[in-house]
Amino acid sequence: MTIGGLGPQGGGAASSSAGSPQRHAIVVESDVVRVRQVVRSAAVAARLSLVDQTKMVTAASELARNTLVYGGGGAVTIDIVDNGRRRGVRAVFTDSGPGIADLDLALTDGWTSGSGLGLGLSGSRRLVDEFELESSPETGTTVRVVKWSR
Ligand SMILES: Nc1ncnc2c1ncn2[C@@H]1O[C@H](COP(=O)(O)OP(=O)(O)O)[C@@H](O)[C@H]1O
Ligand SMILES: [Mg+2]
Numbered sequence: 001m002t003i004g005g006l007g008p009q010g011g012g013a014a015s016s017s018a019g020s021p022q023r024h025a026i027v028v029e030s031d032v033v034r035v036r037q038v039v040r041s042a043a044v045a046a047r048l049s050l051v052d053q054t055k056m057v058t059a060a061s062e063l064a065r066n067t068l069v070y071g072g073g074g075a076v077t078i079d080i081v082d083n084g085r086r087r088g089v090r091a092v093f094t095d096s097g098p099g100i101a102d103l104d105l106a107l108t109d110g111w112t113s114g115s116g117l118g119l120g121l122s123g124s125r126r127l128v129d130e131f132e133l134e135s136s137p138e139t140g141t142t143v144r145v146v147k148w149s150r
Contacts, residue, residue, distance in 0.1 A: 003103045004132040021079035026067045035064040046080045046087040047149045055127040056147040062120035063093045063143050071095025088148035096140040
């Protein structure tokens with residue numbers, strides 16, 4: 001099941017990579033810290049404002065923690081994208097975990113299957129400009145987010 005997909009073109013079609021994508025494993029807690037640092041650097045390079053840098057870093061931090069805690073570990077690919085008018089930062093989180101049974105429920109403020117605050121997915125969605133969530137028990141979970149400079 002997918003939420004926020006932009007149709008068959010996948011939304012990514014309009015945004016070409018403007019650098020070399022960086023892939024990072026997310027398997028231990030310190031990887032989450034590393035992801036924050038890499039996303040911050042990419043956001044600076046894409047000329048996001050300080051506020052937008054922080055929004056993107058916060059979203060990436062929540063998604064990385066979900067990859068670790070619920071996905072049983074996974075990876076993220078971070079790159080700078082260009083749609084011809086603006087630059088942005090894209091982060092794609094993937095895991096081969098159990099998947100999310102009910103995406104609408106998982107995206108509800110305050111809903112957690114664990115002991116979290118249940119604001120990671122819903123909060124991240126609000127903090128970024130593009131948000132796509134794809135999940136199934138067979139393929140695990142993929143979350144794609146983009147934050148554009150303005
Ligand atoms: N990568 C993932 N794999 C499986 N389930 C996930 C994943 N990410 C999120 N979830 C599910 O969505 C719920 C909501 O996530 P989130 O909003 O980040 O809240 P929290 O992390 O506080 O539980 C989680 O409790 C979990 O059940
Ligand atoms: Mg979370």
